[in-house]
Amino acid sequence: xxxxxxxxGFRDSxxxxxxxxxxxxxxxxxxxxxxxxxxxxLPIVEYTEVFxxxxxxxxxxxxxxxxxxxxxxxxxxxxxxxxxxGFVRAYLEHGLYKERPVSRYWYSGPMFRHERPQKGRLRxxxxxxxxxxxxxxxxxxxxxxxxxxxxLKGVGLEGFEVQVNSIGCKACRETFKQELVAxxxxxxxxxxxxxxxxxxxxxLRVFDCxxxxxxxxxxxxxxxxxxxxxxxxxxxxxxxxxxxxxKTRTNPRIVRGLDYYNRTTFEIYPEDGGAQSVLVAGGRYDxxxxxxxxxxxxxxxxxxxxERVAEQVLQKEKRAYRHVERSxxxxxxxxxxxxxxxxxxxxxxxxxxxxxxxxxGPQGLKAKLRFVDKRGLRYALFPSEVDRMVLKDMQAGSQxxxxxxxxxxxxxxxxxxxxxxxxxxxxx
Ligand code: HAM
Numbered sequence: 001x002x003x004x005x006x007x008x009g010f011r012d013s014x015x016x017x018x019x020x021x022x023x024x025x026x027x028x029x030x031x032x033x034x035x036x037x038x039x040x041x042l043p044i045v046e047y048t049e050v051f052x053x054x055x056x057x058x059x060x061x062x063x064x065x066x067x068x069x070x071x072x073x074x075x076x077x078x079x080x081x082x083x084x085x086g087f088v089r090a091y092l093e094h095g096l097y098k099e100r101p102v103s104r105y106w107y108s109g110p111m112f113r114h115e116r117p118q119k120g121r122l123r124x125x126x127x128x129x130x131x132x133x134x135x136x137x138x139x140x141x142x143x144x145x146x147x148x149x150x151x152l153k154g155v156g157l158e159g160f161e162v163q164v165n166s167i168g169c170k171a172c173r174e175t176f177k178q179e180l181v182a183x184x185x186x187x188x189x190x191x192x193x194x195x196x197x198x199x200x201x202x203x204l205r206v207f208d209c210x211x212x213x214x215x216x217x218x219x220x221x222x223x224x225x226x227x228x229x230x231x232x233x234x235x236x237x238x239x240x241x242x243x244x245x246x247k248t249r250t251n252p253r254i255v256r257g258l259d260y261y262n263r264t265t266f267e268i269y270p271e272d273g274g275a276q277s278v279l280v281a282g283g284r285y286d287x288x289x290x291x292x293x294x295x296x297x298x299x300x301x302x303x304x305x306x307e308r309v310a311e312q313v314l315q316k317e318k319r320a321y322r323h324v325e326r327s328x329x330x331x332x333x334x335x336x337x338x339x340x341x342x343x344x345x346x347x348x349x350x351x352x353x354x355x356x357x358x359x360x361g362p363q364g365l366k367a368k369l370r371f372v373d374k375r376g377l378r379y380a381l382f383p384s385e386v387d388r389m390v391l392k393d394m395q396a397g398s399q400x401x402x403x404x405x406x407x408x409x410x411x412x413x414x415x416x417x418x419x420x421x422x423x424x425x426x427x428x
Contacts, residue, residue, distance in 0.1 A: 007123070008117055009115070009117035009121075010122070011122055011307075013307075020310035020311075020313045020314050021307065021310040023310075023313070024313065025108055025126075025306060027151055027154040027155045028128040029128075030154070031151045032106040032130055032147060035104070035147055036104060037104040037106040037132075037147075038105050038106070039107065040105045040107050041107065042080075042083065042086040042087060042090055042107055043080075043086060044110065044112075045080065046085065046086050047076065047077060048066070048076040048078045050078075050086060050089045050292075051078055051080075051081065053291060053292050054089075054260055055082065055258050055259060056202075056258065057201075058202035058205065059202075059258050060257055061081045061082070061257070061258065064114070065081060065115055066114065067079040067081075067114055079112035080111055080112065081111055081113045082111055082127070082129075083109075083303060084129065084301055087105065087107065087131050087301075088292050091133065092289065092292060092293060092294045096133075097297055100134075101133075101134045103133050103134060104130070104131070105130070105131050105132075106128065107128070108127065108128040110126050111124070111125055111127050120277050120308055121276055125305060125306070126306035126307060127303040127306060128151075128303065130147060130148075131301035132144060134297060134299075135298055136298035138233050138236035138240060140298075140300060141240075141284060142237050142238075142240035142243075142246070143240075143244075144300055144302055145164065145237075145248070145302075146241065148280045148282070148302050148304065151280075151304060151309075152268065152279065152280070155309060155313050156313055156316060157270070157279075157312055157316065159270075160268055160279060160312075161269045162248040162266065163248065163249050163250070163251040164249070164250055164251070165250065165252055165264075166231075166234040166263050167204065167222050167255055167256070167262060167283075168222050168225070168262065169227065169230050169262050169263060169286075172222075172225060172226055172227035172230055173204070176222050176225040180203045180204070180219065181203050183218075183220060184199040184203060184206065184219075187215050190215040191206070191212050192212055194211075195209050195212045205257065207255045208255060208256075221253065222252065222255075223250070224252070230263055233264070237264055251267075254266065261283040262284055262285065262287060263283070265283035265284075266282060266283060267280070268280040270312050278308070279305060279308050279309050280303070282300070282301050282303060283300065284299070284300040285301070286298045286299060328355035328356060328357055328377050328378065328379070329354065329378070329379040329380070329381050329391075330356075330359050330368075330371075330380045330381070331345060331346055331359065331380075332358075332359050332369075332380055332381065333383075334364070334368075334382055335383070341383070341387075341404050341405070342383070344405075345381070345389070345407055348407050349407075349411075352411050354411065354414055369392075372394060378394055379391060379394060379414070380394060383404060384401060387403055387404050387405060388401055388402065388403060388404060389403075389407075391410055391413055391414075400413055
């Protein structure tokens, strides 16, 4: 039988990686809920037209990256490639705009894109998204960018760069497009096939191209062609970001790969990363609700790539991480007659919130200690004489002993050692 394997680009996450992903999700949730964003859970599958109408026909996602299939009633369904489309569908379907004209939501979960898998690019990946509706005030743009910045700082990252841009409104973009199309027409022979297509469908997207960078060196940029209102909006966004204390760089080439954006767009890059490593991205989408059949409604949001952020956190923490996190206790039952007291100790440790893992099995002390060492667990707790137990610090090699019925000494010892580990730099 052929060996079973996961689908290419679909990853199993375990251990350190999974712990960091969960940490990123937890910090995101705290940061967003403290800022009064409400949770919303959305389906993973939507009717295909939800994405056609929102993400847009000229985007790479719709053109080549969607997992689309027919259900038993021949309806075309798509695994969600991103969260905003489904969010706006729900916002409209449930009349949330009538209930509360100004609202803020957050969501998280898996997304699916049939891209070529490579470092930082998966076919199933996870996002945390935030969407704020009903306010066109530029301070809301700054609020969202600030929250994304706070999440990244909250998980311990620094040195990342927040890049902002404005791609204008429908009106000023139309005039600009003509100028850009004329520029691209003159250089058609220097453009790749994709960009020749883009200059017909959605010319701004040529700035996303890695191949044509040189050909576009002298290209006009939208930021210099904003109408008065869009110019003023962008100026206010930046002033408000200053007030929030968020450092940004204006990059006139951030156009974003989805069709629904207007005015503010932004991307957050890690310290040493290229386009494949964008950690968070988003922007304003004031026309989207209307395009999808609702009343004119302002909207803005972002999504954070959980795997990409978790990877950055892991890279930064490589040295200290294992010892801090692996401060759990391995509890070693030795001999049938000691098992009941071990079960008692285990439940007491768990009740006290101390992470403890029993090492069941017939092996003797030496073999069990070898296992503990290999697993990188910090402590081992095992019976010695009748009614007594030993707590061994696997890293320092030291040990202490106490009664097995009276386990407060273990808790006190663990708390003392943990304090040292977390605050005293006890880990080499
Ligand atoms: P996006 O730029 O397509 O925007 O994706 C947002 C983030 O998801 C990226 O910055 C990246 O961290 C992560 N991501 C995207 N594709 C992959 C992949 N193939 N593998 C791993 N991570 C990936 C959106 O999805 C918009 N819905 C954001 C938004 C919300 N705009 C307004 N509201």
